[in-house]
Amino acid sequence: MKVHALPAKPRALLLDFDGTLYTHKAYAAFQNDVLIERLAQERGESPEATKAVLEARRAERRAAGGGPTSLGNLFVDFGVDIATSVAWRLELIDPRKWLTPDPRLAETLADLGLGLALVTNNPAELGRRGLAALGLGTIVTVVVGLDDCMASKPDPAPYALAAKRLGVAPGDCISVGDRYDVDLAPALALGMGAIEVSGVEDVYTLPDFFASRA
Ligand SMILES: [Mg+2]
Structure with a gap:
């Protein structure tokens, strides 16, 4: 896990899906x-x-x-x-053909006490199906997909929209993703924080990471 930038007081995570919320090569x-x-x-x-x-x-x-x-x-x-x-x-x-519920991830994300949005380069409907397959359908409630802005990350528009839908200022959001150029660079350009992960194993460690900073 590599932390590129962090807000003083994070209020929301903007999560990438593939390679971030699951590890399945x-x-x-x-x-x-x-x-x-x-x-x-x-x-x-x-x-x-x-x-x-x-x-x-x-x-x-x-x-x-x-x-x-x-x-x-x-x-x-x-x-x-x-x-x-x-x-x-x-x-x-x-x-749904590939992913199964991940109760550890559901608990990890629910315990963070932060706003949670999915920002995916798949259509929003596929994003919602993916979240449901992982058992996160009621935990990650805001989904911004390829068809919301008709723009694909690293376009910053999906990040700006996710923050807006969460009602959180961009500067209080952290983008979490596995590809620096696609998931993190556009968020950093909007003044967001950015955490680079190499898969869901890193996401499991986020509560300890945030607790260590408190
Ligand atoms: Mg990814």
Whole structure:
């Protein structure tokens, strides 16, 4: 876990989903692969060919001085707008097939006494299904998804909206996520705190971390 910035008195956590609230490499890889396969079908080429084209585009962005970005933003470069990404994800991804309730996580988050929002690059409905699959449906009550702002993280808009829906000033929020460039950099730019995790195991330690600072 790496703490990048913290508010003096945190009031809310803005949580990433994949790779943050669960650790399941196969599911994370599936989500990536199934969307690349769908794009390959659209382009009439093999998934391997599409993968290579996407990699080349990522390299171009790096060479131009851009940071890593989300798959959704990369797809926009290939003519797949955010609305299409939303539809593909709803059609192809079902978190209930991969995730099971995590009572330890539910207890951990409930005990923090902070406002909790999910900020995901999947559609909000998929975010809600994912939360339900983990047993967090009544604990994380605010969900901001790809279709709320039609903008994919690292766009800061979903973070600003999550803070607004929680009724908490951006400066009192902490973004918690596993990808610095996608989950944390946009939140830091809005004056939020940011904690980088390598999976749910780090999230379990948050109560002890906050208690040690009190
Ligand atoms: Mg993630």
